[in-house]
Amino acid sequence: MPVKATASDAAERAMRSTLLTLSHRKSLGNLATRVPITRPMVRRFISGETLEEALPAIRALHAQGLGTSVDVLGESVSAEADARAAAGRYPAVLDTLAANGLDRNVSLKPTQMGLGISPELATETIGGIVAKVMELDGFVRIDMEDHTTTDATLAVWRAIRPAGAGDRTKGDVGVVLQAALRRSEDDVEGIIAERGRVRLCKGAYKEPASVAYQDKADVDAAYERLMLKLMREGNYVGLATHDVRLIKRAIEVAKAEGIARDSFEFQMLFGIRRDLQEQLVASGWNVRTYVPFGSQWYPYFMRRLAERPANVSFILRSLWRERGKS
Numbered sequence: 103m104p105v106k107a108t109a110s111d112a113a114e115r116a117m118r119s120t121l122l123t124l125s126h127r128k129s130l131g132n133l134a135t136r137v138p139i140t141r142p143m144v145r146r147f148i149s150g151e152t153l154e155e156a157l158p159a160i161r162a163l164h165a166q167g168l169g170t171s172v173d174v175l176g177e178s179v180s181a182e183a184d185a186r187a188a189a190g191r192y193p194a195v196l197d198t199l200a201a202n203g204l205d206r207n208v209s210l211k212p213t214q215m216g217l218g219i220s221p222e223l224a225t226e227t228i229g230g231i232v233a234k235v236m237e238l239d240g241f242v243r244i245d246m247e248d249h250t251t252t253d254a255t256l257a258v259w260r261a262i263r264p265a266g267a268g269d270r271t272k273g274d275v276g277v278v279l280q281a282a283l284r285r286s287e288d289d290v291e292g293i294i295a296e297r298g299r300v301r302l303c304k305g306a307y308k309e310p311a312s313v314a315y316q317d318k319a320d321v322d323a324a325y326e327r328l329m330l331k332l333m334r335e336g337n338y339v340g341l342a343t344h345d346v347r348l349i350k351r352a353i354e355v356a357k358a359e360g361i362a363r364d365s366f367e368f369q370m371l372f373g374i375r376r377d378l379q380e381q382l383v384a385s386g387w388n389v390r391t392y393v394p395f396g397s398q399w400y401p402y403f404m405r406r407l408a409e410r411p412a413n414v415s416f417i418l419r420s421l422w423r424e425r426g427k428s
């Protein structure tokens with residue numbers, strides 16, 4: 103029934119758009135992070151408010167054979183002191199991970215590190231974290247935010263990438279490309295030539311049609327094109343998706359073309375498709391879970407709701423149950 107499908111697609115798109123708009127409302131974020139009723143739902147996607155709270159989850163993932171990349175939540179800071187404070191948390195996180203025998207692998211948001219204040223500030227703050235990662239032979243991933251930050255983020259990555267980086271046995275800093283953005287087809291060429299480490303995702307932000315595909319089918323097709331290119335020519339690509347069709351396609355191509363299992367990894371988010379994460383590890387594929395923690399969880403959480411409107415009914419059902427208890 104095509105008419106019905108179109109109507110529900112439109113409703114889903116409207117819901118997604120509303121949730122992404124709300125994700126930028128700082129006042130709502132301040133309110134949400136104060137209301138305890140939201141906590142059980144938030145804990146589905148956020149491993150804890152502190153690293154101590156997150157550590158058991160990180161250990162459990164390692165025990166199951168999964169790698170991790172730890173994100174100290176935060177983004178869009180507008181004061182230099184906040185950017186420096188956010189960057190200042192990472193060395194201690196890396197030391198704790200190393201001391202616990204866990205992956206020295208972290209992810210961070212450029213606007214959390216001051217990109218919105220100045221690219222120079224972000225270069226300095228992220229550069230400091232990269233220096234620490236190099237000491238520990240670890241890895242730092244610069245997440246990609248909305249399209250207005252893409253050029254500046256890639257420029258910061260190029261400025262701080264250590265000489266001789268690209269060898270997987272040493273420390274490195276990698277970037278993210280978003281299949282939804284039309285420009286990614288060009289960006290991927292340059293990064294492959296530089297032996298840069300790419301995480302490929304679909305893209306979590308609300309973007310205009312001038313720069314991004316709007317239809318899911320177009321985003322998925324772009325993901326597949328970029329994925330195959332990076333698997334064939336890239337440097338240890340991270341395939342960040344929960345899309346079973348794309349994951350099956352990656353496996354099929356790896357097997358058919360003899361692409362080594364240790365030349366790429368799957369990446370998924372904490373709390374999403376754990377069954378699939380475990381299944382892939384059991385089948386001998388490398389999988390890394392992105393593990394966010396911290397008190398600044400609101401925008402991240404809202405993007406997770408936007409990705410799957412069914413999550414909203416899950417939240418509403420939980421809220422209803424909570425209400426019944428009070």
Ligand code: FDA
Pocket residue numbers: 244245246247278280303304305306307342343344345346369370371374375391392405406407409410413
């Ligand atoms: P898609 O949205 O098509 O979902 C496929 C299936 O996965 C769904 O049918 C559902 O089963 C499951 N699923 C997906 N999202 C879910 C959710 N929130 N709740 C429950 N089930 C869900 N984006 C970005 O712009 N910049 C970045 O730096 C990153 N970094 C990043 C790291 C990692 C490790 C991952 C996995 C993702 C990102 N993303 C990101 C987010 C990414 O762009 C995208 O928004 C989400 O991964 C959802 O897209 P999928 O590829 O999973 O496909």
